[in-house]
Amino acid sequence: MLEEKLKIDKISKGTVIDHIDAGYALTILNLTGLDESKNLMTIGVNVSSKKYQTKDIIKIENVFLNETQMQQISILSPNATISLIENYKVIEKKKVKIPKTIKKLIMCVNQTCISNSGEPIDTEFYVLEEKPLKIQCIYCERIYKLEEIVFTSKEKKEKQVKQRIQL
Numbered sequence: 001m002l003e004e005k006l007k008i009d010k011i012s013k014g015t016v017i018d019h020i021d022a023g024y025a026l027t028i029l030n031l032t033g034l035d036e037s038k039n040l041m042t043i044g045v046n047v048s049s050k051k052y053q054t055k056d057i058i059k060i061e062n063v064f065l066n067e068t069q070m071q072q073i074s075i076l077s078p079n080a081t082i083s084l085i086e087n088y089k090v091i092e093k094k095k096v097k098i099p100k101t102i103k104k105l106i107m108c109v110n111q112t113c114i115s116n117s118g119e120p121i122d123t124e125f126y127v128l129e130e131k132p133l134k135i136q137c138i139y140c141e142r143i144y145k146l147e148e149i150v151f152t153s154k155e156k157k158e159k160q161v162k163q164r165i166q167l
């Protein structure tokens with residue numbers, strides 16, 4: 001804990017995303033769009049952790065996450081915790097939670113799936129298992145593991161996010 005504090009400065013106001021699975025911080029920044037933020041950000045990759053050996057951590061000033069961003073983080077890192085900071089103090093700490101069904105955030109790559117028919121149908125997946133993640137399209141019943149997931153990007157184009165970045 002002490003070691004961690006020395007490496008990563010405290011922020012006065014904003015959000016700390018902690019206990020991110022090691023190697024996923026950059027993917028999370030990209031997927032949530034936080035990488036486009038102009039706010040001060042501190043990113044720790046492969047930080048030593050008592051609980052999970054190594055982890056990633058993101059501290060971002062003056063930013064609070066929305067529900068979509070929390071869901072995106074839960075998909076990539078179900079153990080992540082989100083702390084809201086005001087005046088250098090944690091005012092709220094919560095664990096991300098994978099919803100029972102994931103809507104809109106993920107594409108079904110099955111071309112014959114009704115969600116790809118051009119109809120205005122939002123994708124939806126049942127979460128079968130949280131860790132390791134396993135989800136199933138509610139329409140065509142195709143099953144996906146985490147590394148097979150294609151996220152719906154903010155540009156509304158298909159985007160295969162690199163799942164894990166080895167440094």
Ligand SMILES: [Zn+2]
Binds near residue numbers: 115137
């Ligand atoms: Zn489908």
